Amino acid sequence: MTKEKGRWSKLDLDSGVEDATLLILEWLGEQGVGASIRVDAERMREGRPAWTFSASGGPLSVGMRADGASAAECMGRALLRLREAGLVVPF
Template structure:
């Protein structure tokens, strides 16, 4: 970690989406979708939504972008958008 106390990850015992994020990315790749998740250190420092998910290609007619303050928030929004776009993500 960065050595900043208080920046240790907090695990949401009820959510669990953090646990399957890499599986979701792998599944999307198998569907021909280019996808990534990233964190922006400048936005962390500014206390802005620092996590970004982006996906395009394959069966997606348009690209998708979702931002969030946490991985869970970001990926929850991303899954909702992927399902609206017609992808039945099995997670």
């Protein structure tokens, strides 16, 4: 949830964020943040959100995680969570 208005932020699934994922991961690494994205085949078979982004370290005071049904949804949620944590990714 966004802190300012107490409601969920909207994801832009047409932003092409999945195309920039490797650039985002590289940029995070340059900031001292360890980050990864993965897909879980078991969760996919069960119809649950199968994609997970996780990050910790650097300027993040605590680790974070974001899940989604697609790579785009997962990364969109991850970028929102990173922004809420004060780390604005320039992509």
